[in-house]
Amino acid sequence: MHAVITLLKPRIWPLKNRGVPKNLHGRAAKLILLGTVGVVFWGGIFAISWRVLDYFKGIEDIGDILGFKLLSMILIISFALLIFSSILTSLSKLYLSRDLFLVHSMPVASYKIFLARWIDSTIDSSWMVIIFTLPVFIAFGIIFQTGGFFYANMLVTLVSLAINASAISTLLVMIAVIVIPATRMKSIFIFMGILFFVVMYLAIRLLRPELLVDPEVFDTVLVYITSLQTPSSPFLPSTWAYDSIRATLTGSMSGGIFHNALSWSFAGTIVFIMIKVADTVYFKGFSKTQTSGARVFKKGNTADRIFNFLPGPIKSFTVKEIKAFLRDQTQWSQLFLIAALVVIYVYNFKVLPLEKSPIKTIYLQNLFSFLNMGLALFVLTAVTARFAYPAVSQERNAFWLVKTAPISLKTFLWVKFFIYYFPLLILTEILIVATNILLQVTPFMMALSTITVFFLVPGIVSIGIGLGAAYPDFKAENPNQTVTSFGGLVFMIVCAGYIGLVILIEAGPVYNLFMADIRGKALSLATWAWIIGAFAVAFVFSLLAIALPMYFGEKRLAKLLF
Amino acid sequence: MIQLENITKKYANFVAVDRLNLSVDKGEIFGFIGPNGAGKTTTMKMLGGVLEPTSGAVTIAGVNMQEQPEVAKRKIGFIPDRPYLYEKLTGMEFLKFTADLYGVGQNGFHKKAAKHLEMFSLADWSEELIESYSHGMKQRLIMAAALLHDPEVIIVDEPMVGLDPAAIIMVKALFKQLAQKGAAIFMSTHTLKVAEDTCDRIGIINKGKLIASGTTSDLQREANVSSADLEQVFLNLTNSTSLE
Numbered sequence: 001m002h003a004v005i006t007l008l009k010p011r012i013w014p015l016k017n018r019g020v021p022k023n024l025h026g027r028a029a030k031l032i033l034l035g036t037v038g039v040v041f042w043g044g045i046f047a048i049s050w051r052v053l054d055y056f057k058g059i060e061d062i063g064d065i066l067g068f069k070l071l072s073m074i075l076i077i078s079f080a081l082l083i084f085s086s087i088l089t090s091l092s093k094l095y096l097s098r099d100l101f102l103v104h105s106m107p108v109a110s111y112k113i114f115l116a117r118w119i120d121s122t123i124d125s126s127w128m129v130i131i132f133t134l135p136v137f138i139a140f141g142i143i144f145q146t147g148g149f150f151y152a153n154m155l156v157t158l159v160s161l162a163i164n165a166s167a168i169s170t171l172l173v174m175i176a177v178i179v180i181p182a183t184r185m186k187s188i189f190i191f192m193g194i195l196f197f198v199v200m201y202l203a204i205r206l207l208r209p210e211l212l213v214d215p216e217v218f219d220t221v222l223v224y225i226t227s228l229q230t231p232s233s234p235f236l237p238s239t240w241a242y243d244s245i246r247a248t249l250t251g252s253m254s255g256g257i258f259h260n261a262l263s264w265s266f267a268g269t270i271v272f273i274m275i276k277v278a279d280t281v282y283f284k285g286f287s288k289t290q291t292s293g294a295r296v297f298k299k300g301n302t303a304d305r306i307f308n309f310l311p312g313p314i315k316s317f318t319v320k321e322i323k324a325f326l327r328d329q330t331q332w333s334q335l336f337l338i339a340a341l342v343v344i345y346v347y348n349f350k351v352l353p354l355e356k357s358p359i360k361t362i363y364l365q366n367l368f369s370f371l372n373m374g375l376a377l378f379v380l381t382a383v384t385a386r387f388a389y390p391a392v393s394q395e396r397n398a399f400w401l402v403k404t405a406p407i408s409l410k411t412f413l414w415v416k417f418f419i420y421y422f423p424l425l426i427l428t429e430i431l432i433v434a435t436n437i438l439l440q441v442t443p444f445m446m447a448l449s450t451i452t453v454f455f456l457v458p459g460i461v462s463i464g465i466g467l468g469a470a471y472p473d474f475k476a477e478n479p480n481q482t483v484t485s486f487g488g489l490v491f492m493i494v495c496a497g498y499i500g501l502v503i504l505i506e507a508g509p510v511y512n513l514f515m516a517d518i519r520g521k522a523l524s525l526a527t528w529a530w531i532i533g534a535f536a537v538a539f540v541f542s543l544l545a546i547a548l549p550m551y552f553g554e555k556r557l558a559k560l561l562f
Numbered sequence: 563m564i565q566l567e568n569i570t571k572k573y574a575n576f577v578a579v580d581r582l583n584l585s586v587d588k589g590e591i592f593g594f595i596g597p598n599g600a601g602k603t604t605t606m607k608m609l610g611g612v613l614e615p616t617s618g619a620v621t622i623a624g625v626n627m628q629e630q631p632e633v634a635k636r637k638i639g640f641i642p643d644r645p646y647l648y649e650k651l652t653g654m655e656f657l658k659f660t661a662d663l664y665g666v667g668q669n670g671f672h673k674k675a676a677k678h679l680e681m682f683s684l685a686d687w688s689e690e691l692i693e694s695y696s697h698g699m700k701q702r703l704i705m706a707a708a709l710l711h712d713p714e715v716i717i718v719d720e721p722m723v724g725l726d727p728a729a730i731i732m733v734k735a736l737f738k739q740l741a742q743k744g745a746a747i748f749m750s751t752h753t754l755k756v757a758e759d760t761c762d763r764i765g766i767i768n769k770g771k772l773i774a775s776g777t778t779s780d781l782q783r784e785a786n787v788s789s790a791d792l793e794q795v796f797l798n799l800t801n802s803t804s805l806e
Binding site: 002003006007009010013014098099101102104105106107108109110283284287290475 | 607610611612613614631632633634635636638640642646647648649650651655659660662663664665693
């Protein structure tokens with residue numbers, strides 16, 4: 001165990017090495033901003049959970065059942081998130097980290113290296129899920145008026161859930177690395193992507209959330225209640241966690257302990273099996289991954305030919321950017337994640353029981369379409385954060401090439417912009433058009449949302465590239481994670497503000513236009529002037545959103561000492 | 563001290579190292595040279611136990627690397643060409659980390675660490691974060707760490723890269739001194755002058771195979787080169803051409 005602890009020290013010691021930063025005020029401001037956003041987010045989750053549970057509690061007969069159904073959903077989703085997060089983290093920590101070469105040359109058994117890495121990976125992949133589900137469980141505790149035992153038991157249960165998810169994922173990763181030929185690391189990522197897709201699909205199908213709001217599909221109330229009470233699979237670790245938390249919510253301490261013990265006994269068993277497997281195959285897998293990946297597209301001249309019309313330096317950066325992106329194995333899993341996200345997003349619109357609503361359907365459909373614009377743009381923001389924001393930091397140590405190349409920083413940034421702009425525009429338009437078709441919106445709403453999105457996408461991509469250039473991190477172990485830094489937070493806030501502002505400016509005029517269309521009435525001249533003015537303001541905002549962040553990023557990047 | 567028996571490493575269909583047989587005795591400095599992509603680094607990785615051979619055996623001081631990797635690694639001081647160091651640790655912390663893993667006792671550690679830091683001119687930097695070190699300082703730190711547990715075998719890949727002339731002279735002298743004390747040193751280098759000055763024997767690897775091995779004069783005979791120029795020997799044996 002001594003070796004395992006020693007191997008974890010490079011992770012622990014840097015915490016005390018931070019010392020007094022040079023820019024104390026800047027750091028304090030960042031901490032305050034990050035802390036405030038974290039607390040607001042955490043508090044928001046708590047407030048919403050408390051409000052929903054309080055409402056459920058007030059419903060006679062089935063209030064508790066609804067609450068428990070919600071609990072079950074949260075635990076299944078948390079488990080799915082933990083599984084996916086652990087797959088990516090363990091793959092990186094066990095096989096791709098840059099310090100593995102050093103660690104494996106040390107006189108330590110490979111299973112001990114594995115164990116230290118696994119502990120590190122489990123903490124990294126689960127802390128955020130646990131921290132941000134805590135307010136939900138605390139709300140449960142308050143609404144169900146439980147004692148201190150509930151909170152203690154809940155914490156212990158969540159830890160066992162995280163360990164179970166991490167051990168299952170790590171076992172899968174180890175098997176995948178061994179089974180799939182070593183020269184095909186990309187295949188492993190594709191395998192993981194498909195696996196995540198299946199897990200998410202199963203999790204959502206197990207829940208069937210649309211039925212919760214649509215009791216009419218059931219013949220009787222009794223069938224509805226029975227459906228709500230249907231337990232999840234007894235073989236899922238999230239079910240044991242659910243049974244334990246539910247037992248303590250209803251005051252059954254022994255039930256809570258029993259199901260918790262069940263979860264921990266599985267954790268103990270699977271960790272034991274995992275270490276045994278690691279002892280046999282981990283080093284073999286690590287040794288295999290040191291071979292370079294086989295290229296899927298061996299003749300990579302297509303990009304060269306396509307961009308032949310561009311001037312030399314611009315063409316070279318464009319081609320390099322595209323090739324580097326396609327050959328970066330870590331991007332592949334993210335592409336699958338996005339595909340899964342799009343399918344789930346569109347699927348949610350398909351199952352919306354709009355016709356059951358007491359509000360007039362055509363009104364509701366178009367209201368949803370309008371709100372959907374904002375929602376799709378938030379999805380775009382998340383995707384931009386993952387791909388466009390880290391684009392400058394991705395240059396890493398090779399940034400000196402940019403600095404010394406016969407190309408201005410401005411051009412360099414605009415190359416980055418266009419690389420990400422076109423795919424992201426297509427993605428967002430697909431989201432908007434597909435969901436609008438499912439919602440059967442009016443042609444006016446279809447035109448409005450596609451045009452609005454067309455003008456907002458370049459703004460968001462520009463904020464991503466611009467702020468990514470303003471706050472680059474060329475030394476990041478994984479540049480994709482730079483979005484969790486201060487600059488990434490600023491990007492999120494600016495994007496949210498920009499989207500919210502444009503939606504707000506357009507809301508009034510769109511409502512007037514839409515209602516006039518439905519009622520077949522003409523609009524007054526003053527209303528037309530207001531509508532045109534509002535759209536013009538939104539347009540100007542969009543132009544500013546494109547120009548200003550790129551300018552800001554360029555200026556900051558130029559001042560950077562590299 | 564170092565024994566390679568029929569070592570082969572295949573990457574899919576590509577044979578990086580092909581049935582390599584080699585031995586390095588106690589107190590000997592063995593230079594390992596070859597063109598780019600010849601299989602030097604793959605061989606070094608297998609020697610260091612960070613890469614599993616497809617077939618064959620690596621024996622370090624009588625211990626089989628595949629059968630007892632921890633015991634074998636404990637006897638090695640491994641110095642890679644592009645060292646990864648934990649940037650957020652101080653130099654002293656990195657040495658402590660290495661010492662703990664190699665079982666250097668708590669009592670002896672501070673004295674040894676201070677001595678090694680002094681020897682590699684890093685004493686004034688011991689409490690600074692590694693991220694503030696220059697490339698050469700990082701290289702010196704990894705050497706200090708690798709020698710901390712008095713290894714019987716030293717495996718070093720491109721030892722002089724990034725070092726200033728004074729440090730190069732010091733490292734050359736240090737290796738000779740360590741060899742005199744009984745250490746076996748396996749050194750891969752592209753700098754033929756370093757190999758010529760430091761090594762007792764030199765092995766030339768090309769396309770995964772050991773094509774020649776011996777003292778500088780043995781190699782000259784084999785390459786039909788009369789002058790004492792290792793560069794010409796290298797070019798003749800590897801069928802390479804110089805740019806001139």
